[in-house]
Amino acid sequence: xxxxxxxxxxxxxxxxxxxxxxxxxxxxxxxxxxxxxxxxxxxxxxxxxxxxxxxxxxxxxxxxxxxxxxxxxxxxxxxxxxxxxxxxxxxxxxxxxxxxxxxxxxxxxxxxxxxxxxxxxxxxxxxxxxxxxxxxxxxxxxxxxxxxxxxxxxxxxxxxxxxxxxxxxxxxxxxxxxxxxxxxxxxxxxxxxxxxxxxxxxxxxxxxxxxxxxxxxxxxxxxxxxxxxxxxxxxxxxxxxxxxxxxxxxxxxxxxxxxxxxxxxxxxxxxxxxxxxxxxxxxxxxxxxxxxxxxxxxxxxxxxxxxxxxxxxxxxxxxxxxxxxxxxxxxxxxxxxxxxxxxxxxxxxxxxxxxxxxxxxxx
Numbered sequence: 001x002x003x004x005x006x007x008x009x010x011x012x013x014x015x016x017x018x019x020x021x022x023x024x025x026x027x028x029x030x031x032x033x034x035x036x037x038x039x040x041x042x043x044x045x046x047x048x049x050x051x052x053x054x055x056x057x058x059x060x061x062x063x064x065x066x067x068x069x070x071x072x073x074x075x076x077x078x079x080x081x082x083x084x085x086x087x088x089x090x091x092x093x094x095x096x097x098x099x100x101x102x103x104x105x106x107x108x109x110x111x112x113x114x115x116x117x118x119x120x121x122x123x124x125x126x127x128x129x130x131x132x133x134x135x136x137x138x139x140x141x142x143x144x145x146x147x148x149x150x151x152x153x154x155x156x157x158x159x160x161x162x163x164x165x166x167x168x169x170x171x172x173x174x175x176x177x178x179x180x181x182x183x184x185x186x187x188x189x190x191x192x193x194x195x196x197x198x199x200x201x202x203x204x205x206x207x208x209x210x211x212x213x214x215x216x217x218x219x220x221x222x223x224x225x226x227x228x229x230x231x232x233x234x235x236x237x238x239x240x241x242x243x244x245x246x247x248x249x250x251x252x253x254x255x256x257x258x259x260x261x262x263x264x265x266x267x268x269x270x271x272x273x274x275x276x277x278x279x280x281x282x283x284x285x286x287x288x289x290x291x292x293x294x295x296x297x298x299x300x301x302x303x304x305x306x307x308x309x310x311x312x313x314x315x316x317x318x319x320x321x322x323x324x325x326x327x328x329x330x331x332x333x334x335x336x337x338x339x340x341x342x343x344x345x346x347x348x349x350x351x352x353x354x355x356x357x358x359x360x361x362x363x
Contacts, residue, residue, distance in 0.1 A: 030063040031236045036079050037070040038090035038145075041266045042191045043279030044111055044221060045089060046258040051247035053261045060239035067265075072144040073221075074098070080226050081105045087229075087240060091145035092219040093152075104227035108241050109248070109299035112190075112220020113290035116283065117149040119209040120193050121184035122177065122200060127207060130157040130214050137165040139182035141173055146186040149211055156215035174199075189286065194278035210286075219302075220287055245299050252288060252298065255280040 037045055048067050051057050057064050070076045073090035077098035080088040088105070093115075095105050121127050127136065130153050140150055154161055169176045169185075174196050176182045187193050189208065197206050212218075223244055229237055251258040259277050263270040292300045 028061055030061055031233070031239075032063045032065050033086040033236070033240060034065050034084075035067045036076050036085040036088040037068065038073045038076050038088070038221065039070050039191065041069065041262060041269050041276075042188075043255075043259065043262070043276045044190050044283055046251045046255075046262050046280065047111075047223070047244050047247040048089070049261050049265045050250050050258055051243045053264070054247065054250070056243035056246050057240070060243045062236070062240055062243065074144050077103050077105050080224060083226060083228050086225065086236075088224050090221055090224065091148070092222050093148055094145045095222075095224060097148065105224050106227060106230060107222050107224045107301065108237070109223040109244060110219050110301050111222050111248070111299065112283065112287040113293060113300070114212045114287045115149070115216055115218045115220045116188045116190045116287050117146065117153075117186060117211045117216065117220070118189050118193065119150075119153070119184050119211070120177070120187045120196060121207040121209075122180070123205050123207055125183050125207050127184055127209060130154060130159050130209060133184065134160055134163040136183040137167055137181075139167050139169045139173055139176050139185040141171055142168055149216065150186045152218075153211050153214060153216050190279045190283045194275050194282065195272070197278075198272075198275055222299075248298050251280065252284060255284060 035048055037048075048064075052064050052067075068085070070088075070090070073094040076085075076088045076090040077095055079085050081098065081103035087108075089111075092107060092110065092112075095107060098105055119127065119130065119133065125136075127133060133154070140147060153159075154164075167176070167182050169182065173185055174187070174192055177185050177196065178199055187196070189210065193206065193208065197203065200206055223241070225237055225240075255277060258280065259273045262276055263273055269276055289298070290300075292302060
């Protein structure tokens with residue numbers, strides 16, 4: 001297994017996606033595609049629906065057949081990697097693990113330039129740093145992106161997990177926190193946390209330890225495809241990504257409109273549009289943009305040497321601007337159970353960079 005594997009396709013492909021041949025000729029047959037999300041609908045899924053609503057996919061001669069909701073990034077990687085879906089959305093570190101295990105998934109757009117994963121507790125829990133979890137009962141779901149995050153964060157901060165009572169809890173595991181059966185859980189600031197805050201008493205009712213502040217120096221989620229699509233239908237990949245990036249800019253410019261569109265296509269979120277807006281607000285403030293996106297454009301895919309590493313917090317602070325000196329490869333921190341084994345014959349091409357995916361329903 002290559003420990004220094006590329007995570008994402010990077011600037012060269014991004015340039016091709018945006019500057020390649022224009023829209024297909026009139027009358028050309030529409031390319032049908034299927035998309036798989038990583039979980040139930042949340043704010044960061046809006047790009048797919050905005051592109052559909054505003055005709056960006058149609059303008060690129062793409063017929064969006066379905067956008068299916070998911071049940072975790074691990075499963076999304078498997079489904080996209082086995083060509084059951086053409087595109088997806090999911091956690092990029094999970095994609096990296098899946099890719100290393102032979103699942104042929106490849107990242108196209110980095111949505112979260114900074115990981116939105118965090119430890120979340122009710123106010124008064126007394127957990128201000130990862131080390132404070134020692135001696136507590138902490139809820140974990142031993143599969144998927146939150147478990148990858150939890151184990152990597154504990155390792156990066158020299159936390160003795162033998163001193164933690166790790167309670168295995170099923171999804172949806174937020175209820176175990178609200179009923180105080182556990183002191184804390186891992187979660188996303190752009191997904192579970194805004195919903196939890198609304199149920200826990202509103203602003204100020206939660207304590208949050210953001211992983212990115214404590215050495216979890218990784219990308220978050222992104223839009224992805226598979227090797228087969230890249231090889232056999234590169235023009236479809238270019239056109240799809242071009243439409244997606246156009247919608248991404250719209251979401252950034254007008255999140256309220258994006259939430260309205262989400263609710264139109266997904267009636268189940270119509271009554272919690274305020275939560276969806278808070279999810280997008282968290283991403284807009286903390287994860288969608290970075291110095292890299294200011295220099296290179298929205299959705300920027302960093303090259304190999306700056307992606308996918310976990311560092312000790314002191315090192316992360318000292319060398320924040322020196323990405324080339326990162327010490328610890330992601331796979332040195334991630335558990336073997338993080339992703340299901342992929343096809344044994346599929347190996348990552350030397351210039352491919354992996355990302356993760358998911359899907360929601362547009363039917």
